[in-house]
Amino acid sequence: MNIRQQNAHVPKQHLAVSDPSRSKIAKPVVADLGPKLSDAMKIYIKLKGHNRPKTFSSAAERACRYFISASGNKRLLEYTKSDATAFRDALIQRGMNGGSVSRVFCTIKSIITFAVNESGVALVNPFLDVYFDSKAGVIARLPI
16 A cells, blocks of 8 residues: 555545534444442342342342442442452451352352343353352361
């Protein structure tokens, strides 16, 4: 390509509809980041908590409270894998054993997956494939 072709000027190009500054149809694209985690939890409890014991909603609220205190109440697409691993580390530092970490982690993962499916947002759940030892700190109980 020669220099003349690189700097080719198309006459009246500024009037073309494809020029976003001139188009009345073109709107700025705002990415849908999905609902905030607190809103996702409310949707989850409202739709899935029907005819469930009170422990279902209290476990979801507690897990979200833990996660929001560790990473903030962001929109779902704003969470990253590093947020999930930092949350795992925060739960372990809290003194939770592997079973408790697993339960809280799976609750958050379920809330995010459910909210993503309901809202239609394209998201790879940042909680997928985050490693934690579910046997860590678990003491085998002897029978009475």
